[in-house]
Structures are given as structure tokens and as C-alpha cells.
Amino acid sequence: MFFGPRSDFGCRHSRLRFGQPRGGTLSSDTAPAITGLDDLVGDDALAEAFSSGDTWALGEAYRRWAPLVHTVALRALGEPADAEDVTQQVFVKGWHARHGFDPARGRLASWLVGVTRHVVADRFASRDRERRLGERLSSQSGARVGKEQTVDQLAEQAVDAVVIAEVMVQLSPPQRQVIELAFFQSLTHPQIAAALDMPLGTVKSHVRRALATLRDHLDDREARRGPIKDMS
Amino acid sequence: MSGHLPADDLAVLALDDPDLDGPESAPVRAHLAECADCRAEFDGIARLGRRGRAAGELVGTGLTAPPPELWARVAAGAGVEAASLVQPAPARPQPVAPAAAAPVPPAAPAQPRARPQAPTPPPARPSVRLLPRLALAAAAGVVVGIGATLVGAGLLDDDGPADPVATAPPADSVLARTELAPLPRQNTSGAAELRTSGKVRHLDVDLSAVDTGDGFVQVWLFDPETLGMVSVGVLEGDSGSFVIPRGLDLETYRGVDISLEPYDGNPEHAASSLARGVLRSA
Numbered sequence: 001m002f003f004g005p006r007s008d009f010g011c012r013h014s015r016l017r018f019g020q021p022r023g024g025t026l027s028s029d030t031a032p033a034i035t036g037l038d039d040l041v042g043d044d045a046l047a048e049a050f051s052s053g054d055t056w057a058l059g060e061a062y063r064r065w066a067p068l069v070h071t072v073a074l075r076a077l078g079e080p081a082d083a084e085d086v087t088q089q090v091f092v093k094g095w096h097a098r099h100g101f102d103p104a105r106g107r108l109a110s111w112l113v114g115v116t117r118h119v120v121a122d123r124f125a126s127r128d129r130e131r132r133l134g135e136r137l138s139s140q141s142g143a144r145v146g147k148e149q150t151v152d153q154l155a156e157q158a159v160d161a162v163v164i165a166e167v168m169v170q171l172s173p174p175q176r177q178v179i180e181l182a183f184f185q186s187l188t189h190p191q192i193a194a195a196l197d198m199p200l201g202t203v204k205s206h207v208r209r210a211l212a213t214l215r216d217h218l219d220d221r222e223a224r225r226g227p228i229k230d231m232s
Numbered sequence: 233m234s235g236h237l238p239a240d241d242l243a244v245l246a247l248d249d250p251d252l253d254g255p256e257s258a259p260v261r262a263h264l265a266e267c268a269d270c271r272a273e274f275d276g277i278a279r280l281g282r283r284g285r286a287a288g289e290l291v292g293t294g295l296t297a298p299p300p301e302l303w304a305r306v307a308a309g310a311g312v313e314a315a316s317l318v319q320p321a322p323a324r325p326q327p328v329a330p331a332a333a334a335p336v337p338p339a340a341p342a343q344p345r346a347r348p349q350a351p352t353p354p355p356a357r358p359s360v361r362l363l364p365r366l367a368l369a370a371a372a373g374v375v376v377g378i379g380a381t382l383v384g385a386g387l388l389d390d391d392g393p394a395d396p397v398a399t400a401p402p403a404d405s406v407l408a409r410t411e412l413a414p415l416p417r418q419n420t421s422g423a424a425e426l427r428t429s430g431k432v433r434h435l436d437v438d439l440s441a442v443d444t445g446d447g448f449v450q451v452w453l454f455d456p457e458t459l460g461m462v463s464v465g466v467l468e469g470d471s472g473s474f475v476i477p478r479g480l481d482l483e484t485y486r487g488v489d490i491s492l493e494p495y496d497g498n499p500e501h502a503a504s505s506l507a508r509g510v511l512r513s514a
Contacts, residue, residue: 218283
């Protein structure tokens with residue numbers, strides 16, 4: 001078994017263990033049980049509640065997506081304190097700006113990642129200002145960090161991950177297993193066949209069908225990319 | 233090289249060797265340099281693979297959750313009350329008594345809202361306003377009791393003493409059921425019921441909002457642990473009844489999956505599930 005207990009299969013709405021940090025602060029024996037509304041409220045229903053201001057939806061959105069937002073911020077900024085500040089701002093700003101979120105136009109998670117992108121970019125801008133002030137004072141030259149592109153890439157990856165997680169639950173179990181190995185373990189077809197003790201032809205067939213479904217959804221996301229950038 | 237490369241081979245290479253720098257990739261590289269169609273197909277899959285792996289690199293090794301105390305700052309900033317958000321998960325899922333196996337966990341009684349702006353409820357305690365949604369969205373979490381019910385009904389215990397008079401349940405008794413919750417971006421929902429008449433088990437499926445388009449609807453049972461799948465038939469219209477093979481262990485294959493299949497001659501699951509649920513004992 002590669003991925004630990006599979007009790008979440010088919011029972012969650014597009015959770016790719018997003019709500020459950022692995023290797024984080026929780027030890028492995030406090031494995032995820034049912035700790036939230038994943039099984040009861042789908043992402044679409046949560047998005048509707050969030051946009052109409054139901055206060056429980058903020059807590060649930062935070063529980064589902066704060067690990068993703070925080071991970072993007074941490075990877076982009078490097079400083080845990082900065083990442084926490086950004087995470088806080090994303091959910092506070094996102095809550096106050098919820099009228100700008102249209103559930104019909106995109107996923108709540110994608111929108112929150114878009115907010116993250118902006119808040120991180122603001123943080124870099126203020127770092128630049130501080131750095132320039134410091135340079136003037138000390139006459140030191142610092143290498144430009146130039147992470148803005150990186151945060152864009154991280155945001156893209158995060159939104160892709162959300163979509164992939166959503167598609168995963170629509171795949172048949174073996175298709176999902178094969179794609180997890182291909183994407184998350186970066187295994188090749190022969191390696192997957194060996195790992196699962198599955199004929200290579202079967203692996204090929206599973207991969208091809210799953211990719212076709214993934215492609216449809218990711219292309220659809222590209223077509224609807226607007227919502228991720230229109231947070232002002 | 234004339235004609236196009238087989239689609240399967242292209243997909244394998246595009247995922248396993250997207251830069252085509254492996255020693256066996258040279259002839260393919262030559263073909264792709266000349267064939268725009270194959271090149272486009274290859275690039276599309278390679279790009280998909282890169283995106284998938286990049287996304288996997290971000291989330292696949294585990295996300296880093298913010299420290300638990302951050303939620304209080306968020307709630308304060310947003311102006312909502314910070315009811316306890318982070319609850320320690322129990323080490324093991326608590327067994328749920330079959331009689332209490334309802335969509336809402338027994339430990340989470342619905343709480344009436346005390347005032348219009350109720351505080352954010354703890355995650356496992358949906359408010360009363362959620363309940364109508366729960367009925368639609370409920371997908372089973374912990375599944376217990378089916379096995380006991382089935383054994384009690386004399387249906388699993390093929391090797392045991394056969395005493396149909398003593399063990400056979402009344403005709404047409406319902407052993408287990410589940411809501412079939414729509415998957416994201418799908419509208420189809422419904423319910424499935426496992427029924428027995430004598431020793432024959434039937435799965436009754438009843439769906440709403442089925443749009444088959446150019447395809448057809450297929451009903452599957454799956455095992456949430458080993459991920460095995462068994463097709464139990466094709467559904468025509470909104471409802472149907474399927475005989476479950478006598479040897480199929482429904483304690484294992486307790487998941488119900490409804491998929492939309494194209495007429496492509498491929499008997500495998502088409503990676504397009506509409507709705508899903510996990511049977512619980514009735």
C-alpha cells in the first residue's frame with residue numbers, strides 16, 4: 001500500500017488530503033478521520049454559502065484550503081512568519097471581498113489561490129521597498145530576488161492541483177491509483193506496472209483514459225482562467 | 233516512417249520521456265519533427281504530464297498547515313466568532329452503531345442557531361440550515377454493520393449451515409442503502425438500495441437528472457479498500473434493478489458508482505463517474 005489508509009476514497013468531495021496535512025504537525029497515528037464537513041457539504045455548496053456570507057462557510061473554507069494557501073505562501077516567501085501573515089490576510093480579505101467571488105465562474109479554492117497570489121506579490125513589493133531603503137542606508141547591493149514569477153507558477157500549480165483532485169474522484173479506482181503514481185511519485189509506465197503488479201498494457205489503457213478526462217477539465221480551467229486574476 | 237505513431241505509444245513517451253532524450257526516442261524525435269499532428273498530440277500530453285507532476289510536486293509530498301492558533305486571528309480579522317475550528321482527529325474512526333448510521337454523525341447533533349449571525353460552528357457540527365443540503369450531499373464515511381446484517385441474513389455465510397427457514401429474511405427486505413451524491417460538476421443524484429427476495433440480492437438504483445448525451449449509464453460496485461470494481465449492469469432510464477451475483481462479497485464491494493460510458497467498445501470504466509455512495513446497513 002503506497003498511500004496509507006484509503007478510507008477517504010469516494011467519500012470526499014475532491015479532497016486530495018488538502019485538509020489533512022501530512023508530515024506536518026500531526027503525527028501519523030492521528031490519521032485523518034472525519035474532522036469536517038467534507039462528507040456532507042460539497043465544494044460547490046460551500047462556495048455558494050461562502051459567497052452569500054454564511055459565517056460557517058468561512059471556517060469550513062479555512063479548514064479545507066488554509067493548508068494549500070499557506071503552502072503556496074511558504075514556498076513563495078520562505079519565511080514562516082510571512083506565510084502566516086499572508087494566510088491570515090488571504091482569508092480575511094477574501095471574506096470581506098466575497099461579493100467579488102462568483103461561484104458560477106470558478107471554484108472557491110481557485111479564487112482563494114488568486115487572492116494568495118496578489119497578497120504574496122504585495123508582500124514582495126513591500127520587501128523591495130524595505131530593501132531599497134536598506135541599500136540607500138548601507139550602500140550595499142543586493143541580488144534581486146525576482147520571485148514574482150515563481151509565485152505565479154506556484155499559484156498555477158495550486159489551482160491545477162485543485163482541479164486534478166476534483167477529477168481524481170471521477171476516475172475509476174485503478175485509474176486514480178495509476179495517475180497518483182504517475183504524477184505524485186513521478187513513476188514511468190513500466191515502473192507503475194511493476195509497482196502495481198499490473199500488465200503494462202493495462203497501465204497504458206488506464207493512463208490514457210484518465211488523461212483524457214484530466215485534459216478536458218484542465219483545458220476547461222484554462223478557458224475560465226479569468227476568475228483567478230480579477231481579484232483587485 | 234510513414235503515417236502516424238500509435239496513440240498509446242505517443243502517450244507513454246510523452247509522459248515517460250517528455251524531452252525525448254532517451255536512447256530509444258530518437259526515431260520518434262525524427263518523426264515528430266516532420267509530423268505536425270503527432271507533434272501536437274505529443275506536446276499536449278507532455279504538457280499535461282508536466283502540469284500534473286508540478287501540481288503533484290506542490291501537494292503530493294504533503295501540505296504545510298498553518299499553526300492552529302492562526303484561525304483565531306483570521307476569525308477576529310473577518311469579524312466572525314472563532315468557535316473551535318481545529319479538533320484533534322480521533323486515532324481511529326469511531327464505530328457507528330448500525331441503528332445510528334445516519335448521514336449526520338451521532339456525536340454531532342444539529343444545533344439550532346441561537347441568533348442570526350451564529351458563530352462559525354465546529355467543523356463536525358453542521359447547523360440546522362445545512363440539513364437539506366446534507367440529504368443531497370451525504371456520501372458515506374464510515375461504513376459499518378453491513379457485513380453483520382448480511383451474515384445475519386444468511387447471505388454471506390455460504391459455508392455455514394443452510395437453514396433457509398431460520399435465516400432467510402422476509403421477502404423483499406432492504407439490507408442496505410445509500411444516497412448517491414453527485415460528483416463535482418455533476419448534477420445526477422439518487423439512491424441505491426440493496427434488497428433481497430429469498431436468497432437473491434438486487435441492487436435497486438434510482439437516479440434523477442440523468443443526461444446520457446451520446447453515451448449510456450453503467451452501474452458498478454467497488455471495494456473502497458482494494459479499489460477493485462465490478463460492473464453490475466447498464467441502466468436504461470432513471471431507475472433499474474440489478475441482480476447481484478451470489479458470490480459477490482458485498483461487505484467488500486460496498487461502494488456504488490454510477491458512470492457515464494461512451495459507445496467506444498471499451499469495457500473499462502470511462503473515468504467519468506456521475507454519482508457515488510457507499511452502502512450502509514438499513
